[in-house]
Amino acid sequence: xxxxxxxxxxxxxxxxxxxxxxxxxxxxxxxxxxxxxxxxxxxxxxxxxxxxxxxxxxxxxxxxxxxxxxxxxxxxxxxxxxxxxxxxxxxxxxxxxxxxxxxxxxxxxxxxxxxxxx
Numbered sequence: 001x002x003x004x005x006x007x008x009x010x011x012x013x014x015x016x017x018x019x020x021x022x023x024x025x026x027x028x029x030x031x032x033x034x035x036x037x038x039x040x041x042x043x044x045x046x047x048x049x050x051x052x053x054x055x056x057x058x059x060x061x062x063x064x065x066x067x068x069x070x071x072x073x074x075x076x077x078x079x080x081x082x083x084x085x086x087x088x089x090x091x092x093x094x095x096x097x098x099x100x101x102x103x104x105x106x107x108x109x110x111x112x113x114x115x116x117x118x
Contacts, residue, residue: 018066018112025065026105029058035105045079045102052081055102059117062108069116078102 023035030048044050050058056075063070077100103117111117 015113019109022066022105022109022112025062029061040104040106040109042105043102044104050102051079055079062111063117066112067115068111071116073117 019037023039026035026039027033042048044055044058055078059070059073059075062068079102080099103111107117
């Protein structure tokens with residue numbers, strides 16, 4: 001981290017800087033899309049199209065860039081597999097397995113602030 005200590009970020013100092021850094025990170029991942037406070041309700045799966053391996057890759061990049069612990073996050077409980085045919089049938093005909101909501105941009109901000117995604 002540049003001029004801000006990790007402890008300061010975790011206690012609330014530098015929140016605006018970290019939020020802006022998250023938005024820049026998201027804009028790198030989704031070129032041509034602008035992220036700001038109005039984007040906080042967007043969910044990674046239904047709004048941004050992340051499933052399966054792509055969701056794993058994205059969360060690993062997020063973890064590395066922002067030092068977020070993912071060990072308590074159950075990917076299978078939040079995301080369908082990437083296989084679009086299976087996913088399409090689930091959406092058309094209903095899925096018997098209920099998933100927890102995928103993380104929102106606000107959830108990612110909270111994970112950065114606390115150092116873990118659950």
